[in-house]
Amino acid sequence: MEITEEILRRLKELKNSQCKKERIHSHALLLLNNGRDIKEVAEIFDVTERSIYKWIKAFKSDGVSSLSRKSGAGRKAILNKEGDKKIIEEQINLYPHQPKKAYAMSLEILSSKMSYKTFQRFLKKYSISAINE
Helix, strand or coil, X not given: CCCXXXXXXXXXXXXXXXXXXXXXXXXXXXXXXXXXCHHHHHHHHCCCHHHHHHHHHHHHHHHHHHHCCCCCCCCCCCCCHHHHHHHHHHHHHHCCCCHHHHHHHHHHXXXXXXXXXXXXXXXXXXXXXXXXX
16 A cells, blocks of 8 residues: 555544544554554454455545545434424423423424433433523
């Protein structure tokens, strides 16, 4: 694998990145560049050899940009702050001492699936309580 000095410098910088994926992939590519074989690098990072091959393929096609996190990755939010917050606040104010009733009514109105725990986390995250005066 041929890596230019500029790309090598960038990979070394990424070894200290905040993003775990960038750190691991850049470190793996540097090890491969220094002569380590794929099996050895896979063992070091506790991944399959296939993963290493995928990292190499992505690096060859997209360069250093293949190491960064892509937008849209990860789980999508069940509730959105804008529309859902107002509906949930209304239900909490209607049933201030019955959070499970507010949860059930919110489920009906929103027609979405969420656990009671998710409902509680949403309330806590956006500081929603019955006392909003």
